Amino acid sequence: MEYIAYIITAVLAIILGQATKHLCRKMPPWVSEEISFKEYMESLKTDFKLDIKYTIIYLILFYGLNFVLGVGYQSYLYMICIFSLAIVFSIDYRFTLIPDECHIIIAVIGAVNLLFNLSNWNSYLLGAIIGGGSFYVLGLLALLIYKKEGMGFGDVKLMASLGFLFGLKTILVITILSFAIAAVISIILIALKKKTVDSYIPFGPFIVIAVVLIMFFGEQVFISMYYNFCMWLGTGITDIIFKLTNN
Numbered sequence: 001m002e003y004i005a006y007i008i009t010a011v012l013a014i015i016l017g018q019a020t021k022h023l024c025r026k027m028p029p030w031v032s033e034e035i036s037f038k039e040y041m042e043s044l045k046t047d048f049k050l051d052i053k054y055t056i057i058y059l060i061l062f063y064g065l066n067f068v069l070g071v072g073y074q075s076y077l078y079m080i081c082i083f084s085l086a087i088v089f090s091i092d093y094r095f096t097l098i099p100d101e102c103h104i105i106i107a108v109i110g111a112v113n114l115l116f117n118l119s120n121w122n123s124y125l126l127g128a129i130i131g132g133g134s135f136y137v138l139g140l141l142a143l144l145i146y147k148k149e150g151m152g153f154g155d156v157k158l159m160a161s162l163g164f165l166f167g168l169k170t171i172l173v174i175t176i177l178s179f180a181i182a183a184v185i186s187i188i189l190i191a192l193k194k195k196t197v198d199s200y201i202p203f204g205p206f207i208v209i210a211v212v213l214i215m216f217f218g219e220q221v222f223i224s225m226y227y228n229f230c231m232w233l234g235t236g237i238t239d240i241i242f243k244l245t246n247n
Contacts, residue, residue, distance in 0.1 A: 131163025
């Protein structure tokens, strides 16, 4: 029966790969004039182009999920989540906006996941509140301090939907990890003179990378890394203070 699951995974990767490419072409930059489902299906018939790139990426990631998590409902929910996140990455990177449809897909997946984990309903509810709320507060602080947008409302809704899917503990790790990734990549881009300090860099792609890493490695790996980093930093600062005060 296991081979049937692998066939289903391959078919899902092929179908979602084609849908991703077409959606990334059709959704922006006309999000304000939202395309109807009927118009999308018509455009799918007339403008469809076979895509290999997304299909290969999905095949690698989907089979990776089957290997790491096993064949089960969680793997398939994560596959659909990756499909939505791929659209977030592509559109936010190019147009600095996140379509609401992506949040809705992830929220629906979260509702399905909740049915299998009703005993932890409070964690998923708090995850949505803390995930979205923390980014909303950060956006307000950026407006107050820097007089410019820090976090877009698309990021807020994305984190709320992800918090509903993953729960409180995991969304906190995703938050810290996404900021760490953003810091590293931003420093590299500034060093390469691809961006300046004042440039706006969309945050959605960093969230996407953090979520995919959590899917494959789990939050505990990154909690341990963060703990070890804090221990190393604390020890280093203590040593410096000790040397300065004893000279």
